[in-house]
Amino acid sequence: MSDFRRFRGTDTYLTSESLEAAVNCALVLERPLLVRGEPGTGKTLLAEAVSEALGRELIRWNVKSTTRAQDGLYVYDTVQRLYDSRFQDKDVSDIRHYIKLGPVGKAFAADERVVLLIDEIDKADVEFPNDLLNELDRMRFWIDELQEEVSAKHRPIVIITSNAEKELPDAFLRRCVFHFIDFPTPELMDRIVRVHHPDLEERLAEQAIQTFYELRSMKRLRKRPSTSELVDWIAVLQKAGVGDVRLDKNLPFLGALLKKEQDLVAFADQLAGGRRWRS
Amino acid sequence: MFIPFLYALRDRGVPVGATEAVALAQALKAGLHESSLDGFYHVARALLVHREGHLDDFDQAFLKVFKGIEVESKKLKDELLDWLREAAEREGELTEEERALLEHLDPDELEELFQQRLRDQKERHDGGNKWIGTAGTSPFGHSGKAARQGIRVGGKGGGRSAIKTADARLYKGYRQDLTLDVRQMQLALRKLRSFARVGGEEELDLEETIAETARNAGELEVVTRPPRRPNTRIILMMDVGGSMDPFAHLCSRLFSATKKSSHFKELRTYYFHNCVYGRVYETERFTDPIRVDDLLHECGPHYKLIVVGDALMAPYELLSPGGSITYSGEERAEGIVWLMRLQKHFRRSVWLNPEPQRYWYGNTIEHIRGVFDMFPLTLEGLGEATTHLMKSR
Known part of the structure; x- marks a missing residue:
């Protein structure tokens, strides 16, 4: 049991000790890893990093509000089969041609251990996680039309991301290893920024990060900018050849950091009324 | 130490039970904590806490139990072993799944591993950081494998120590002492659903299709209908x-x-x-x-x-x-x-x-x-x- 490959992050994905511990727990216990945290803190990227670090294929399942648990297992395309039956060019007698495995199904059927990402599980109906519980637990499901069972040859590494708090049922939570991604400290942020922009000037990096944290600490922002916004913003600053930034009302490319109309208004308001920061 | 810790968590409303404890024991057996208290902190947090609202409770419980305490080896070992034995005996309280997990962890094997681990520790124990000592003799030392394979004992250099992390109580802001939570309410409100078929015709109406096809002398006539919407x-x-x-x-x-x-x-x-x-x-x-x-x-x-x-x-x-x-x-x-x-x-x-x-x-x-x-x-x-x-x- 101890001969597994530990996850230590990748060259482009920096981790913390607790995140590594969580990923490794999930690997060893073969339980799904549930990752939560502010938008833009790299929840989805984690799955990519794990897949890269362990050299496993990544299968994604982007959950939407209309997604049903069944879609992840398999879909039986009746309409296609009916249409095909009108012309004689395809073999409609074999139902197998019309059973299409979903992401979960593919992950189970894969010939080697894969990473399965269930992205933004909170977007679906409240019952969605419960519907998947059994399949993820036992790593197998039944295809009614074929009277066959699909069972995982190798238990996939399941990574689930969620934005919302308090949305997932307890029974589901108990089966997962949980990790909450903290907002990075300025020091870690500095390292993250440098991973993305290796040729960044010292002074600009320092100023941009300082400005960013000052901006984040402003009151009344509906959507505080996060890591991905900072990385984008610095990219724009570099492209435009901006050498100095500081927090004033002429902050260049503010739109890259604040995306909401109200936030831009709040930003202007607070700068006009002097500096009133969140303590 | 292990048991008081679980109870300290429960006192603070973090729902930990046998499932969590067994998972933790497994993780420690696999040496995931790298025989350090810091490692233990992170592993335990990943397995015992299920939502960010409880992170602060976890930190507090961890502090209460582990801060400034030298751990007595024998007492701890016995505690964990007793606990595991007892848990195995309390049949009604465990689910099938938990029992299976427990059987995986044979107490005798554990004990043997533990003793070995303890011997290793004595030979190597060279004073140093008190947490090295603690880690070596902690109840979680049954994961002796990790130590024998030469993985570092003690916290990583430069990292934040577990006690420091817990002490900082970074997750205070995420607490939520809710009685009626949003999810429960949502489930109650679910009953208010009713559906009607409106919008684009995207769904196959199987019954109508069969009826129409029959009426059409066997030539396929596909009938679609709008999906059900709230x-x-x-x-x-x-x-x-x-x-x-x-x-x-x-x-x-x-x-x-x-x-x-x-x-x-x-x-x-x-x-x-x-x-x-x-x-x-x-x-x-x-x-x-x-x-x-x-x-x-x-x-x-x-x-x-x-x-x-x-x-x-x-x-x-x-x-x-x-x-x-x-x-x-x-x-x-x-x-x-x-x-x-x-x-x-x-x-x-x-x-x-x-x-x-x-x-x-x-x-x-x-x-x-x-x-x-x-x-x-x-x-x-x-x-x-x-x-x-x-x-x-």
């Missing part, structure tokens, strides 16, 4: 301010539960203070007023009305014309008249009251109960109210 329209009116302040949290939870429910076709929320008079407001700060007459004009009787309020006010505010200071003219009608108009207009309506039911007598609540069907704002009451809303008249 068809419930809800109006939520909330009393805010004044006597409702103590219930503000409860109300905001109900509010977010309704907002997040994706199974309504339409959801309108309005605010009022004390009682509904001529107008309701779209914001909590009573801006963007909308006249109740206009609202009734826009929304047909098929909307379902949910009013949330304590229904407590001075009698004149409810019963005399001009009870509300703010209005004049036609809007000066008695509050109760406005309530009756609302109740009459909608086929289905309920009033949810956060006041405990024992206070529902001898005050304005009694009057309002004469108009609206009133339910307490508890999970049970919410369930009854949704059932009431779905009855057809």
